[in-house]
Amino acid sequence: METECLSIDNLSCDFLTVEGIVYALSRVNLQLKRGEIHGLVGESGCGKSVTSRAVLGLVDRKHTRLGGVVWFDGKNLLTLPEEEIRSIRGKRISMIFQDPLNSLSPLETVGSQIEEAMANHLDLKQPELRRRTASLLEKVGLHPDTGRQYPFELSGGMQQRVMIAQAISCNPELLIADEPTTALDLTIQAQVLSLIKNLQKELSLTVLLITHNFALVTENCDRASVMYAGRIVETAPVRSLIESAAHPYTRALINCIPRSNTAEGNRRAKLPVIFGSPPRLYAPPEGCPFAPRCPKADEACAKKPAVTELGEGRSVCCHYPGDT
Numbered sequence: 001m002e003t004e005c006l007s008i009d010n011l012s013c014d015f016l017t018v019e020g021i022v023y024a025l026s027r028v029n030l031q032l033k034r035g036e037i038h039g040l041v042g043e044s045g046c047g048k049s050v051t052s053r054a055v056l057g058l059v060d061r062k063h064t065r066l067g068g069v070v071w072f073d074g075k076n077l078l079t080l081p082e083e084e085i086r087s088i089r090g091k092r093i094s095m096i097f098q099d100p101l102n103s104l105s106p107l108e109t110v111g112s113q114i115e116e117a118m119a120n121h122l123d124l125k126q127p128e129l130r131r132r133t134a135s136l137l138e139k140v141g142l143h144p145d146t147g148r149q150y151p152f153e154l155s156g157g158m159q160q161r162v163m164i165a166q167a168i169s170c171n172p173e174l175l176i177a178d179e180p181t182t183a184l185d186l187t188i189q190a191q192v193l194s195l196i197k198n199l200q201k202e203l204s205l206t207v208l209l210i211t212h213n214f215a216l217v218t219e220n221c222d223r224a225s226v227m228y229a230g231r232i233v234e235t236a237p238v239r240s241l242i243e244s245a246a247h248p249y250t251r252a253l254i255n256c257i258p259r260s261n262t263a264e265g266n267r268r269a270k271l272p273v274i275f276g277s278p279p280r281l282y283a284p285p286e287g288c289p290f291a292p293r294c295p296k297a298d299e300a301c302a303k304k305p306a307v308t309e310l311g312e313g314r315s316v317c318c319h320y321p322g323d324t
């Protein structure tokens with residue numbers, strides 16, 4: 001039977017800043033099925049990283065207002081005491097960030113950083129820690145001696161592999177990968193993603209793959225949620241998104257995928273763009289936030305659209321779902 005690994009229900013996140021309130025997330029719903037790779041995709045600033053930070057309790061509680069519920073193993077992560085969320089973060093839910101150099105300490109060897117994660121969360125001592133670190137490094141395609149090196153001695157792709165080794169070191173159930181390959185060149189990007197995919201299968205991980213690049217979603221994910229201006233506008237299995245996306249924003253994102261190695265791509269030299277820019281989150285629009293950029297928008301779109309369930313795990317938030 002299919003079970004959920006994590007369920008985000010009506011998550012909202014407001015940042016209380018000196019310039020005013022930033023309404024970063026509005027009633028975000030996202031259900032991760034156990035064992036799937038779920039893509040979270042959308043333009044820069046739409047709230048992808050805030051979603052992952054809110055889930056992991058990595059927000060400044062004093063200046064942030066969170067609403068909704070994040071269910072994980074029968075508990076609401078948003079209301080867990082700091083100590084309890086710390087015992088989950090890095091162990092049962094782990095994270096890979098875009099920029100490994102900012103996440104790894106420059107002063108310690110990568111091996112000791114992997115060991116530290118395991119010493120914190122698992123009751124392990126030397127020489128077991130060293131042995132496990134060597135085997136983790138091999139698992140991510142690095143020589144075990146890499147453990148003796150410092151992060152600055154490694155290439156970007158190798159650093160990202162170290163981050164992955166650290167992230168899987170405590171046998172997590174859920175891996176959140178926030179733009180894990182954006183800083184890498186295309187070949188290394190493909191290698192790192194195929195590593196994540198292989199580990200996901202081998203370790204039965206659930207993966208939330210966060211990216212602004214829809215092509216990565218189509219190549220790597222089972223299902224995906226499309227985010228716009230702090231809202232999920234469409235969720236569906238990736239195949240149905242490609243074949244019949246129901247939200248105009250999803251269709252626009254798909255049209256922006258370069259098809260350089262196809263005959264169609266060669267004919268179509270110029271890539272379409274989505275004109276305009278997302279709304280400022282200081283004053284979210286009353287109606288559909290995509291309306292000002294949407295070719296299909298009319299008077300109805302001045303009102304907030306409701307979420308429509310389309311069956312087969314598909315849902316869309318649009319007044320005219322599926323209209324082409």
Ligand SMILES: Nc1ncnc2c1ncn2[C@@H]1O[C@H](COP(=O)(O)OP(=O)(O)OP(=O)(O)O)[C@@H](O)[C@H]1O
Pocket residue numbers: 015017022024042043044045046047048049050051212281
């Ligand atoms: N601490 C904060 N205080 C105020 N506003 C914030 C804070 N953190 C994020 N934001 C705002 O929340 C919005 C969403 O940011 P977020 O980092 O989640 O975007 P993103 O989708 O991850 O973008 P990118 O693809 O560029 O990483 C942005 O408008 C950002 O400026």
Ligand SMILES: [Mg+2]
Pocket residue numbers: 048049050178179
């Ligand atoms: Mg981000």
